[in-house]
Amino acid sequence: MRVAALHDVHGNVFALEAVLGELGDVDVVLFGGDLAWGAFPKETLDLARSVPDAELIRGNADEMDDPDFPRDARREFVAEQLGEADIAWLVSRPFSWSADDTLYVHANPKETQTPYFAWSRPAKLAAALDGVAESRVVSGHVHIQSNTTVGDKEWTCAGSVGYPYESEPGAYWTLLVDGVPEFRRTAYDIDRATAAVRASGHPLAAEYADEIARPTTPEEVQATWGE
DSSP: OEEEEEOOOTTOHHHHHHHHHTOOSOSEEEEOSOOSOSSOHHHHHHHHHTSTTEEEOOOGGGOTTOTTSOOSHHHHHHHHHHOHHHHHHHHTSOSOEEETTEEEOSSOSSOSSOOOOTTSOHHHHHHHHTTOOSSEEEEOSSOOEEEEEETTEEEEEEOOSSSOOSSSOSEEEEEEETTEEEEEEEOOOHHHHHHHHHTSOOTTHHHHHHHHHSOOOHHHHHHHHOO
16 A cells, blocks of 8 residues: 655645645555644645545644634634634544554654654653554654654654755655655745745744745754753
């Protein structure tokens, strides 16, 4: 089975369009959570829902009905764009999906919030994998592509389509062929995307545009989140 793991699109419809345009022959497109939370939530959700043979799991930014979800300007913007029915649909997505001895989740096998990195302590990674029946876990959430061996299991972070933390701009995703990961990067029109984001009306439009044009690097993330 060929599974395209597209995590953390974050409302970047331009990056998603580019990735979908070069997928080729895949059996399943797996959207790994945090699909719409960004500058173009409605356009991104509609595009994802038009994809045949797609699966979509829930991310932390999809849980907009949670009483602890921040009621800030970002949520107000996304909620206004989506409406109640689309929000309810995102909230109702399953926590995980499994195929080819591979478990697909958003952040980790336990919940949708806690970040786990390739440099996280082995004991912390092993505790998160406790009880997982599959040999491989594929997640997103941290926006960095990586592959880590934890005991007899592999933990693959698929990257982020919309807002990667990598050394150069682009849309980062992972193709899994019979459960074996192949990291991919798709180039797209960054100037077009950043101009559209800046004009979107999103309260963090300038910050989002800057992140697309000059991504935070894994080294910068580790300096902040190192363990």
